[in-house]
Amino acid sequence: MARAEGKPGRQKRSFSTTMKIRRAEDTGTMRRPANDDRESIGTILRTLQVSPSRTSYVVASVFAAVWVVGGLGLGWLYLPEIQASLGPTG
Numbered sequence: 625m626a627r628a629e630g631k632p633g634r635q636k637r638s639f640s641t642t643m644k645i646r647r648a649e650d651t652g653t654m655r656r657p658a659n660d661d662r663e664s665i666g667t668i669l670r671t672l673q674v675s676p677s678r679t680s681y682v683v684a685s686v687f688a689a690v691w692v693v694g695g696l697g698l699g700w701l702y703l704p705e706i707q708a709s710l711g712p713t714g
Contacts (some may be wrong), residue, residue, distance in 0.1 A: 699706075
């Protein structure tokens with residue numbers, strides 16, 4: 625390549641040659657774009673290790689108990705009508 629005037633020892637490079645050299649230098653580094661919002665696998669695994677709070681289990685158990693008690697109460701309340709409908713058709 626031709627030498628640039630006024631600066632001995634420095635070669636004048638074209639823009640494409642300069643970009644190729646820069647790309648070759650950057651291939652060794654793992655650079656992520658600024659808008660990359662993916663989580664690393666370590667962060668995902670760490671969030672899976674955290675146990676949930678007991679409050680959700682307590683609330684679900686209370687609602688399940690109310691549901692069972694309500695079903696048994698309705699069954700007991702309508703038991704005579706249910707027996708009459710299933711009894712002899714005489």
